[in-house]
Amino acid sequence: MSKPADSVGMDTGSSSTTPGVDAGITYSQTPSLDGIVVHDPETTATGLWTQLTDSWNGAGLAGAIVTAVRELVTDESPVEIHTLLDDLVGDALDGALANVLRSLTASQSRRRFWKALVVLPQLGSGRPMGCRSDLDDIHAAIAPLVESTHTPTISIRLPEGFREVDTETRRSWCRLVAALSQAADVRLVCSGVDRAWLAHHHRDDLPGVSKRSDVRLNEDVLTGALDVVDVGSRHARTLSLLADEDTETLAYSRLYSAFSVGHSRVRQIIGDLADVDLVATYGSSRNRRVELTTAGRQFYETEIAVQRRLGERVSESRKLCNDSRVIPRTHGEGADRPQTAPLSTADRHRLPSHHETRYMSRRAASTALGTATERGISIVNSPITPQDDRAEGRWHSEDDHLIVTAEGDNPLQVWTTLALALSDYRTFDQVLTKQRLEEYGVLDMLEDGKTVLRGMRNIGWLPDEINSYDDLREAFLGAANELGKLTKKYAEAEDDDLRGPITRNALGLAGSLTHLLDLVDVGLTRVLKLPEFSRRFEDDRRDALFRSLAIGSAIGSRYGHHVAYRQLFEDRSDKRQQAFDPTVDAADPWARLIGSWTLVGDFAGQTEAVADALREHFGGLDPHDDAPEIAIRSEVRTEPTRRQVAETARRMLATKDLRLTPEATSVLHGLARTPFDVADALQYLADDNEGRRVDAAEVRYALAQLEPGRLLRGFDSRRTTPRKLISMLLEADRPVTATEIDERADVSSRSRRDHLADLVEVSLVTETERGYRLSLSFSGVDGDNAERYSDMWPALVADPEMPSVHVAAKVLRIGREHHGPGDPVETVGWPYTGVSDPPDLRELSTPRPYLDDVLPALWSVRERSEYVDDPGVTPALSTAPLRAGPPIDQTALQNVTDGGTTR
Incomplete structure (x- = not known):
């Protein structure tokens, strides 16, 4: 070059x-x-x-x-x-x-x-x-x-x-x-x-362009400002919000939504600041704005920014931090601002306010696509950092698949964000294009009476005069614009009367786009981020959100071309009369979800309880008296599968020009808690690798970037020693002695002896003359530890075609003994969930594919009730059925057969 x-x-x-x-x-x-x-x-x-x-x-x-x-x-x-x-x-x-x-x-x-x-x-x-x-x-x-x-x-x-x-x-x-x-x-x-x-x-676009903003910070202005602005007050917070904007201007509506106080109080704060020449106001009564003056900027930098930096200082960490952002600092002298969000998160932007739908990162898209359960729900226990703007949707399209995300804690916020993301202009420019709608005959449906679109799919915003692609596109973009206007009115309202209409409008818009995507064979994944679930979601808040998810999922489900919600749960008789009656196939009476859901957040390890709550609310939807004999059936997945880990890793490694291997999949599945952790770890690998296979040293390096709490599934918060041991051994660049392990992992000698013995027993850790080491290649290229290109893997995954059956059985026994929910197991049997009796691993001549989950089984073992008389050891149940609608008596036997846990 x-x-x-x-x-x-x-x-x-x-x-x-x-x-x-x-x-x-x-x-x-x-x-x-x-x-x-x-x-x-x-x-x-x-x-x-x-x-x-x-x-x-x-x-x-x-x-x-x-x-x-x-x-x-x-x-x-x-x-x-x-x-x-x-x-x-x-x-x-x-x-x-x-x-x-x-x-x-x-x-x-x-x-x-x-x-x-x-x-x-x-x-x-x-x-x-x-x-x-x-x-x-x-x-x-x-x-x-x-x-x-x-x-x-x-x-x-x-x-x-x-x-x-x-x-x-x-x-x-x-x-x-x-x-x-x-x-x-x-x-x-x-x-x-x-x-x-x-x-x-x-x-609005250029800071300080107005002559009114030219007033400077003299002694009189400083004296007046100090009388009005206290560090940490709402006055100081207002100046901070303005200073953080490139243009140093904000609309009144943005400030209204930034504070949990009434509009009159916000106007009073702005008036106080204007009286001492720190801000200036302008604009019409309908679009009132406030800008920072030169004096305001100087006062912010000299009196507020320094205190803000001191108050926000945090200790540095070399470990991974999700979704944090760096706050820009002023140039010149003074301490750096920290790499964290402001102290006050109570006033984080909420609906309604100025929000945008943004592209999501490749990492987020890879994880969303990897964790998706087709026509089902995945629950991922992965604590995530709240967004700066909690109502900002994210959007990504790839391989005939659309992914949208929303952060939420109430139905209005979740459905409005999802609806606006789905109806974003990108959806029509890149996904629901004229060519695609023509190819799948949707434009013909517009011209032929809209029977399928309106009467069966219940797609709204399609009056008779809508008969072309441009009309359809403008109808939905206009609907999104109207939804945005409604949220603005809600921000300015003194009561809660608009909450219900906004939520229903958003549900309808999201449902219409969901069915339109399904008609043209575009996959859909919706990621709902719940960063404060374990801290703020009391029963009433959880129940309100989960009930709305059940309703929204029913709206986004179909039996043939018929919307399941309209057929089963619609309580308005006039709406039911508008729908066409379905022809029910007694051999297949099941309506299915369109697309998939991924719920991710800090569930404090209680993913099964979250799944139970979801099943309760789906099952709690009350069918009307005339409901046909169909029901919605789906599944809830609470533990990551090998396929989900592999799909996430494959997509992430592709961005690094690397190829995934079975050995790497096994180690990532066994050691990282969730696919989100897998994606966050692999992002640290270098680019431009010319399509070669990922090696063991790179997997070690990637996993070493995770906090100990993001390693190993199946432990409650009190069982930290195994995670600390693995984390410390991942970071090591040479074998380490037992004493060094105790000091560097910060564990007791007794706890280390108990857990390290398990890891050695199953060959995940090797004891050498120089000390203990994880059975993954070191990254060194010089000296005694020059293993960078040796590709050392743990024994259980080193040769996936010929694994050691006895070692595998030992893994299950040790896992149950030390981490399982009962007494030690003398006889090891594999509780296979197929039709035949569960095979005994020790008797298998060709054990694959039964060993796919063996390594994760060490970290996630529990007892199954059906084996109570002959206790065994098993990986955690990964799926459970989810159902909504009337009982289907004639297919009860099929329901039992088809609804079993899949592997």
Whole structure:
């Protein structure tokens, strides 16, 4: 690859950086003579970004970003670098931007450095690295500059003909300049007349463009401000919210939703701040807004930001942290802001407010697709960090499959977020396209009376005048817009009267899109994130949410083309009369869910209790008297299967250009608690591996990044020693003695002896002359521990075609003895769930496939009631039936046969 003429001997340092200058934006009629200068800027945000960052002929911002990234990761380990950059930019560029930035830390002689440099100017449009990209990726790429101590000076002229450009394009351009001003000393070169025009048309998009915001922090203003603003008060929180915005402006409605107080109190707070010149207000009564003045910004930085940083400081950890974000810091002196969310999470954005549907990361999509149970529900016990905006939906489409996610704790929030994500414009641009609807005959259904669409599938928003693709698309986008308006009215209302109508509207919109996707054979996975389930979900809150999930799932179920809810549970007779009667096949009276659900959250290990609650609410739906003899049947899965782990790992490794192996699957399944932990671990592996097989050292390295609590299933919170032992041995780069294990794993000698003996007995841990080691290759390439390419695996998975039956039986016995729910087992039998008697592992000549779950069985064993007279050892039950509707007497025998646990 050729290099730019100014080859990065690319001085990434001081030429564009002005010592002692703070980041911000000033409006000037002359450009700066120093730093980065854009004389003839493009009128689009992506065009301007390319001019700034193109390393071959750009203005030089790429060099500043390289310098900032390298400064941030100085003296950090590879794992810490990955964690820092991942926290910094999150899911940007489908999760790939963190790897791009990490490549900028490589030597300039390395090919991956130059590949990363080429990606920067491509952000914002097209498909850099094959990933979707939008303006959010550009804003994320600026984050290293925001975090660093370097403050480049950037002079940008207002483009010629800017006033003639369409409004949205101008707004995106201004917001990019605003984002740059968080990281650089930006000089926007324009005349006084131009500034007045910008203040009139783009006050919401450019910080400080209004003359009213020019008031500065003098002694009188400071005295008045100190009388009004106390650190930690709502006044201080308001200033913080404004300062965290690139544009330093917010709508009143955003502030209403940010505080758990009445609207009049929020208006009073804004008035107090305006009285002491810290903020200015503007806009009509219907769209009132507030902006930070120069004095307000100076007061925030000198009086609030320092205290905020001190109050939020947390100890650093080298372990994985899910979904955390880095709060941008001001440049100059002072302590760094921490890599955590603000202290006050009580005022985290709630419905209704300004919310967006965003692309989800590749990691999140891989886990969602991996954990999905076809036409069923998966419950995953994986504590997750709450989103900054709890009503922000996520969206991903891949291989004729759509994934949407929502975070929730009440029916209104969950269904509104899911409905808006499903009806997002991306769904029609990329999934429900005109070509696909034509191919599956849906457009013909629009023209032929809509019998299937309205009468059988109950798809709403389809009046008679809707007879083309454009009409259908606009109808649903309009419905989403109306739902958003309803939530805004709810925010401004003094009572709760709109809660029911909003929830019903959202359920209808989500159900309509679900059936439309099913008609064109698009798979659907809905991920519901419940980060506060174990802490905040008392019985009433849980029951309300689970009942709404049962209703929504029934709406999203079908018997043939007939909506199950309308046939079985609709209590409005006029609606039932509009539906067509189904023809029931007595041999198959079962309606089935469309798509799948994944519920993930901190369930405190009580996934079976959550499944029981779900079954109770599905079974509690009351059929009407005229319901046909059909019922909804599905399953709830509470423990991850080998297939789910393999599917998640395969997708994650594909992003690293690696191939999964049976050995790697077994170890990941046995040692990581859930597929979410598998995905989080594998993200730490390097890219560009040319399609080779993942090796044992890489699996060790990946699993070593997980906290001990994210290892090993089947233990309650009191059984921490096995997890600590595995975690410590994963991290080790050589064999360690028993004394070292006690000290480094922080366990007692007695507890270590008891549990380490189990691990050695089943060959997961090996005792050598030099100490104990996990039976996975070390990563070292030099010295006595040079095993990087030896591919050492535990004995149980080293040769999956010829496993040791006796060792497998020993695993089950030891697991039951030490971690099971009863007395030691003398006779080991495998309680196989098939039709024939369970085979005895010791008597099998060809034991596969019975050993697929042997390694996980060590960590997740329990007794089955049907073997109470002849106790055995078994992996945890992974599925249980879920049912809603009237009893089906004539198929009771088939129900028993088909509804059994599957393997």
